[in-house]
Amino acid sequence: MSQTAYVEIAGGITSPLGFTAAGAVGAIKYERKDVALVYSDREAAAAGVFTTNIVKAAPVLLTMEHIKDGKARAVVANSGNANACVGPQGLEDARAMAGEAAQQLGLAAEQVLVASTGVIGQPLPMDRVLSGVRQAAAQLSREGGHDAAIAIMTTDTVAKEAAVTVELGGVQVTIGGMAKGSGMIHPNMATMLCFITTDAAINSDLLHQALTGAVERTFNMITVDGDTSTNDMVLVLANGAAGNRPISGEDADYAAFGAALEAVCRKLAIACAADGEGATRLLEVRVHGAATRQDARLVARAVASSSLVKAAVFGKDANWGRIICAAGYSGASFNPDVVDIFVGDIQVAKNGGALAFNEEKATGMLSGRQVIFTIDLHNGEHSATAWGCDLTYDYVRINGSYRT
């Protein structure tokens, strides 16, 4: 096995050695599992990436503070309430969540990272939240990863888990993760929570560097509705339980670890896009031939974000005019007269103009659970891929109902 090859396995947040998890019923908004706890049996290097929204929820602010030392032992998260825009009470409540988890687990509060997702502007019902934390702490197990993944869901329709193994210097390490997505999903973090664990040994600076790179190409390339939320975060804890030689430089082990980490991020990010609120199909937008990487990213994200493109995907309409229009306002530089566009493997536009194509076959390409648009700008060497979903009646229903 090559040192850079990773292998996908079934599993999630508790697949790496030394991690346990649980999902408990706090009944914060509904009578359901809504408090997740992830625990490492030893100190772990920790890194995080957070929402760029200047309106940051209290748990985001607290976790940014707790992760500053590059170390953590546990993550506690709730769904059903974002603990955002509730004044000074928000930070007190986030601290109480960390404190309760720490007390149950025999840790210092600073070793616990906190996340919340759900409705904005309502104070957390702390009695139910803390009860959930206590239950979760009592239920921690290797088998609890799936329950934890369920507990962070909001309008998600499926739990999102991923795990890979990779050999580092002959030692097998595992990376596992879980995520929730659905609405307020847009590049630069979303109402998106993602927690990743690994038993690899790696220092926190390199862990942060690997995470940032992976997020840039995965979570920051998905969009559901263009709204960047107040609560997003991706956290990774690396506890070294696998016993590999600690990664302390940008060597082959680091490259292999980074590729494996990115694979977990990519799988979870795509799962978030595919399960976007109301979505019936995943949209993958591949851009080639851009003059710069930034141009490729701009075009891919603009096309995946366009309401008109998304509605056309819902309607199985190979409407390449909307695709080139979105590319044109993306901010990227290119010559429209040389652009080629493909729907699946069918070319629908050549040199920026219409091409006769089999519409029945194109409609077929648009009828599956996944649609791939490929745009070749013929303007350079750079590529990027973005993921989104269709815009459907259900998106409007889910978000247009009173008090969702």
Next chain:
Amino acid sequence: MSQTAYVEIAGGITSPLGFTAAGAVGAIKYERKDVALVYSDREAAAAGVFTTNIVKAAPVLLTMEHIKDGKARAVVANSGNANACVGPQGLEDARAMAGEAAQQLGLAAEQVLVASTGVIGQPLPMDRVLSGVRQAAAQLSREGGHDAAIAIMTTDTVAKEAAVTVELGGVQVTIGGMAKGSGMIHPNMATMLCFITTDAAINSDLLHQALTGAVERTFNMITVDGDTSTNDMVLVLANGAAGNRPISGEDADYAAFGAALEAVCRKLAIACAADGEGATRLLEVRVHGAATRQDARLVARAVASSSLVKAAVFGKDANWGRIICAAGYSGASFNPDVVDIFVGDIQVAKNGGALAFNEEKATGMLSGRQVIFTIDLHNGEHSATAWGCDLTYDYVRINGSYRT
């Protein structure tokens, strides 16, 4: 009457002296009026503002060329086909439209401005287009303004017209206009065509300056779906038929004219937002207390553009959390902890947090044809207003149907 006061009157593109218009049936896409012609009986100063999309339709490119000398005599426009992304044929067809109109009217082709709106990527059916141009030329009249406004509609549900009078140095001048909007509507021009006429005498440089300022505060502050189209333009023709002392400097007449021109733009822009595809209500977002004008504009536009805010407006949900979230990712700088938010005249958030309010009354405020959100950032002196509409099932239906 103060020199800066304008008066709204019933009317449109043919209200100013010296202008005639017509709307003819070219049957380009459907059997309906789809070719509009506007004619000035004497040379007019002309100015235009065009889409910022780098994918520009052929008529946009041709009109930018024809308007370079600051003069024009006529505008010919069709709906049903955008004449965009059809290769070199596009420019030939746009030239043929200008040429046919010029021949019918005894003008040079360079005196005719051209616009198109409709589906992207399909060649114009020129026999029908030119037949429509000939019919329109034969039907030009002072009464034809409304027909012209109908002929440029696509998915618009109502024709959009406006007219005002204003006194300049004791002489009454009139400004009239028509617009079409509906989909692909977003700041920096939209699938939005707007034609304005005036019998004021003003040189083309000042006309352009006045237009740019007005568009910046009106058309560039509306959004329907975030998609900036390939075909947008706002044109204004000023033929001097009113006999005012020509405006040749930034004096009181210029200020009065500019305010009147902006009033026409504002009315037409708001009409486009209110008639956005599938919209049931107009959303007006007022931002106060921003540190800079740019910050105020960013926040107003981000909130009016947010899919989640728009869906909440559809659902009559006073969901201020989505409003502050959108403000937070707008790129503007402010302190979330001091922000106040109002729905109509009901304050729903104070200092960035929830405020107990009468939900029934708030739902009432959200039930009309117009919803006003006011956001006070308490961070400075600057204000801006943006307009949008709700996101509805009908938006998805209109844009998610095969071959719209």
